[in-house]
Amino acid sequence: MSTLDTGLTLIRTAAGRVSAANGWMGNAFKSWxxxxxxxxxxxxxxxxxxxxxxxxxxxxxxxxxxxxxxxxxxxxxxxxxxxxxxxxxxxxxxxxxxxxxxxxxxxxxxxxxxxxxxxxxxxxxxxxxxxxxxxxxxxxxxxxxxxxxxxxxxxxxxxxxxxxxxxxxxxxxxxxxxxxxxxxxxxxxxxxxxxxxxxxxxxxxxxxxxxxxxxxxxxxxGKGREAPNFRPRGAREVRRAAQAFLEMKSRIERSIEQRTAMLAGVSHDLRTILTRFKLELELIGDSPEVDGMRKDVDEMSGMLEDYLAFARGDSGEQAQPTDMALALEELRSDAERNGHAATVAFHGLPVVTVKPASFKRCLANLVSNAA
Structure with missing residues (x-):
């Protein structure tokens, strides 16, 4: 039994070496x-x-x-x-x-x-x-x-x-x-x-x-650019592949247009509701709570404008120099208004080029998750 086990072990070792050699040769052939x-x-x-x-x-x-x-x-x-x-x-x-x-x-x-x-x-x-x-x-x-x-x-x-x-x-x-x-x-x-x-x-x-x-x-x-001079050419199989690509491209573009139109409709409906909120807040009067709600409504209006710009195919919000100290102070006041204790410590350049609304939403999500 020991002799049989020894023979099987040798066979397994040899098979492993042969497999490793075949793998190495295959990798070398692929690299060449x-x-x-x-x-x-x-x-x-x-x-x-x-x-x-x-x-x-x-x-x-x-x-x-x-x-x-x-x-x-x-x-x-x-x-x-x-x-x-x-x-x-x-x-x-x-x-x-x-x-x-x-x-x-x-x-x-x-x-x-x-x-x-x-x-x-x-x-x-x-x-x-x-x-x-x-x-x-x-x-x-x-x-x-x-x-x-x-x-x-x-x-x-x-x-x-x-x-x-x-x-x-x-x-x-x-x-x-x-x-x-x-x-x-x-x-x-x-x-x-x-x-x-x-x-x-x-x-x-x-x-x-x-x-x-x-x-x-x-x-x-795939990168969002057009190929205006492309049309099916070559052999029959290549023409079939090119025609299938054009049909797939057309279906994807129609799907994007439908989703964009739906997003535009939803954004318009929400903007109508926000306009109604603004009118109601103006009728209520001035108070700290009302001022906070106005800021929230203005922020939501900005977000909807970004969505509408995206739906129209515009570039959306542009990056611009932003005072970080002021932006962080606004985040602190928003957190305190929501009942959270927050402190601000800022080090570095006071003005940084960012997209203000997007950057503020990002930090607000982090603060709300931490709270």
């Missing part, structure tokens, strides 16, 4: 991914094309380019091996004219140098398929010291082979040992893909624009 729609669409379009081009180029290099170059190089080296066999088997005259004629028929320029005229091995090119393939074939078919130069001459390949009494120098056409037209295929493939990709990016940009305009219009409407 672009956030914009246009960038993500470009990524979705470009990455598969790059992967496809890479796979095609790799398969072409491996299956076609390498194979053709290997066979061409093997044929050239086979011709050189045949010349060496002829040189060793049949006696030659002093200038070896017969061997040179055979080389010309094989499209090879054959020459003979002194025994010591063999250059030391030089550095290999960083990427030269022809150099690698020729070296392999010379070592396999001739098995003699050799030296090759595939870089010095543009159209020719120089090969030197150490013989018993001389050094055979052969010049061969590069096209006879190397599939030179394969690079043209790669360039055409990359060039065509780049042009098609640019055209696709331009078309994609035109398809993304209506979605971006819809997002901007929704953001502007």
């Amino acid at each position: 991914m672009p956030t914009g729609l246009y960038a993500r669409a470009l990524l979705i379009m470009i990455v598969p094309m790059v992967v496809l081009q890479t796979v095609v180029a790799f398969v072409f290099m491996e299956r076609h380019w390498n194979t053709v170059t290997r066979r061409l190089s093997a044929a050239v080296v086979q011709d050189i091996a045949s010349l060496i066999d002829v040189y060793k088997t049949y006696p030659q005259d002093k200038d070896r004219a017969q061997l040179r004629r055979i080389g010309q028929r094989l499209q090879l320029v054959v020459d003979f140098l002194p025994v010591g005229d063999m250059p030391p091995p030089g550095p290999k090119p960083f990427f030269s398929l022809l150099d690698q393939t020729l070296s392999v074939q010379l070592g396999r078919q001739i098995a003699r010291p050799f030296w090759i130069d595939t870089v010095g001459r543009s159209n020719l390949v120089e090969i030197r082979v150490q013989l018993d009494d001389a050094v055979m120098r052969i010049f061969a056409q590069r096209s006879a040992a190397y599939a030179s037209n394969s690079e043209i295929f790669i360039f055409w493939m990359l060039g065509t893909s780049s042009i098609l990709l640019i055209v696709a990016v331009l078309f994609l940009r035109n398809q993304i624009k209506p979605i971006l305009r819809l997002a901007d219009a929704a953001e502007s409407f």
Whole structure:
């Protein structure tokens, strides 16, 4: 049982580590991914094309380019091996004219140098398929010291082979040992893909624009601004979304208008009642209680005016410099009139820019809640 528990514990630990690694990789992938729609669409379009081009180029290099170059190089080296066999088997005259004629028929320029005229091995090119393939074939078919130069001459390949009494120098056409037209295929493939990709990016940009305009219009409407030039454009699905947004915008505006009209009607009714209160207070006469009620009625009238201004779409009360000492003293007197004991202690600048009525209502609510 203990062994089973230990095994389960190890499995849980390993599963937790795998889950944590997956979470970390997912977060890292999300952090590397672009956030914009246009960038993500470009990524979705470009990455598969790059992967496809890479796979095609790799398969072409491996299956076609390498194979053709290997066979061409093997044929050239086979011709050189045949010349060496002829040189060793049949006696030659002093200038070896017969061997040179055979080389010309094989499209090879054959020459003979002194025994010591063999250059030391030089550095290999960083990427030269022809150099690698020729070296392999010379070592396999001739098995003699050799030296090759595939870089010095543009159209020719120089090969030197150490013989018993001389050094055979052969010049061969590069096209006879190397599939030179394969690079043209790669360039055409990359060039065509780049042009098609640019055209696709331009078309994609035109398809993304209506979605971006819809997002901007929704953001502007959410901030209370209008988007006068917005209209449904683009694909059918984008047009449906834009039309749904316009219908939703129209419904919200109608709802706001109805609530605003209701608020305006209620405010007008309350203002009528407050006007009646003012007339009745004027008929009662002067007393401290009546003065307090008048102040309350005036304050309620100001609040209703703010509501009406809001209903009309006006900006409402404006911020203005306010004497804080006087405002706090009014709050203290209102609190004492309501039967609450209050004291005022003010420190700082005497004049502060605030919305007087709103600020007074805020402090009055705090005082009433504290009482």
